[in-house]
Amino acid sequence: MTFSEAECRRCREDFPALSRTVAGKPVAFLDGPAGTQVPRQVVEAIVGYYETANANTRGEFAASRATDELIASVREKAAAFLGAPSWREVSFGHNMTTLTFSLSQALAREMRPGDEIVVTQLDHEANRGPWLNLAERGLVIREVALLPDGRLDADDFAKQVNGRTRLVAVGLASNLLGTVNDAGLAVRLARSVGAWVLFDAVHHAAHFPLDVVALDADFLLCSAYKFYGPHVGLLYCRPGLLDSLRTDKLRAQDDAAPFRIETGTLNHAALAGVGAAIDYIASWGSGETLRRRIVSAMDGIAAYEHQLGAYYYDNVRAIPGVTVWGPDFAERRAPTISISVDGVHPDLVARRLGELGLQVWSGDFYAVRAVEVLGLADKGGVVRTGVVMYNTREEIDRLLEGLNRTLRALATIPPG
Numbered sequence: 001m002t003f004s005e006a007e008c009r010r011c012r013e014d015f016p017a018l019s020r021t022v023a024g025k026p027v028a029f030l031d032g033p034a035g036t037q038v039p040r041q042v043v044e045a046i047v048g049y050y051e052t053a054n055a056n057t058r059g060e061f062a063a064s065r066a067t068d069e070l071i072a073s074v075r076e077k078a079a080a081f082l083g084a085p086s087w088r089e090v091s092f093g094h095n096m097t098t099l100t101f102s103l104s105q106a107l108a109r110e111m112r113p114g115d116e117i118v119v120t121q122l123d124h125e126a127n128r129g130p131w132l133n134l135a136e137r138g139l140v141i142r143e144v145a146l147l148p149d150g151r152l153d154a155d156d157f158a159k160q161v162n163g164r165t166r167l168v169a170v171g172l173a174s175n176l177l178g179t180v181n182d183a184g185l186a187v188r189l190a191r192s193v194g195a196w197v198l199f200d201a202v203h204h205a206a207h208f209p210l211d212v213v214a215l216d217a218d219f220l221l222c223s224a225y226k227f228y229g230p231h232v233g234l235l236y237c238r239p240g241l242l243d244s245l246r247t248d249k250l251r252a253q254d255d256a257a258p259f260r261i262e263t264g265t266l267n268h269a270a271l272a273g274v275g276a277a278i279d280y281i282a283s284w285g286s287g288e289t290l291r292r293r294i295v296s297a298m299d300g301i302a303a304y305e306h307q308l309g310a311y312y313y314d315n316v317r318a319i320p321g322v323t324v325w326g327p328d329f330a331e332r333r334a335p336t337i338s339i340s341v342d343g344v345h346p347d348l349v350a351r352r353l354g355e356l357g358l359q360v361w362s363g364d365f366y367a368v369r370a371v372e373v374l375g376l377a378d379k380g381g382v383v384r385t386g387v388v389m390y391n392t393r394e395e396i397d398r399l400l401e402g403l404n405r406t407l408r409a410l411a412t413i414p415p416g
């Protein structure tokens, strides 16, 4: 379905936060890669849970049954969002990082000293740290090189995978540079040596439809707060795979997937919000099934975000003193654009823009290794702008104007 400026204007009415102001100026939320705002439907679902169904699970009374039904229905919706065969493949957790740590402990029990795990220099630390920590158990962690143009080095990728590789852990899209990685290459390399493949889809999930079956993923993780929902992590495991893993779990806990890795009580109210966020996305698509509506909506939103991201990319590059990192918009990439400004610390640029009501991030956003490899660590990282469904051309124009004004004020370029 088409998602154009008219749909964007309509969707903005659903997000209460978008009417906020800073010093009398409307806030432009260009900080989506760190978490999006939520529509009223999500807020209402969370409030509604507390008002009508707040209880723990598996009890013999109405509120508990309502909670069980809610969680079951959110799992079905999450399966539709991921393209998973069924709800049994979808586990919930605190966030992506915590789920990845839990999974790393379970996978380590299937490995022996000398076995290898491949990670990348481009990934967020959440998909590096849990694996790098396993070196203390004698596992060897290898790293795929990042090229200066923001892409992973495909030749180096092939070199890092060998007969001892047990897991390839790679992001689908970079939260720093917007690069969309070659998932097919990761799968081919992993399969050629019988290794598992795990995708960090946290950044990707916000911008493109996911299809875990087409991806041929063994594991995939994402986080609902990046796609208009609350702070909840999602883990997909290939059918049957989680059942075979020795997860950290209590004796009293359900042994079967997807519960096997879900420790303690989940955030039920937030899960109500996750279901509402998926329904919200789907409401912008068309089709007979929830899955079709999600894919159709995400395709439309992706096209809208791409043209807006390209508009910013083309114009920001033209500002003297600005360097843009990552791939250009001729290819498929996420609408997340990071820049450096000659001689000016990214925090200072972001602070000045913040005073104008323009919310952008500065720093490394936990893509610490990529920032190091690009030589940006001692410069404070980059200034990152993200585009999501509710961002407008007018906001991007304000950002470009704000950047020009900021740079003039900081006297890095001559006035005029």
Ligand SMILES: Cc1ncc(COP(=O)(O)O)c(C=O)c1O
Binding pocket: 033, 034, 095, 096, 097, 098, 124, 126, 127, 171, 173, 174, 175, 200, 202, 203, 222, 223, 232, 233
């Ligand atoms: C690409 C990527 N992976 C992983 C994470 C970590 O997600 P969470 O905050 O759910 O642990 C983030 C968060 O910014 C991210 O952008």
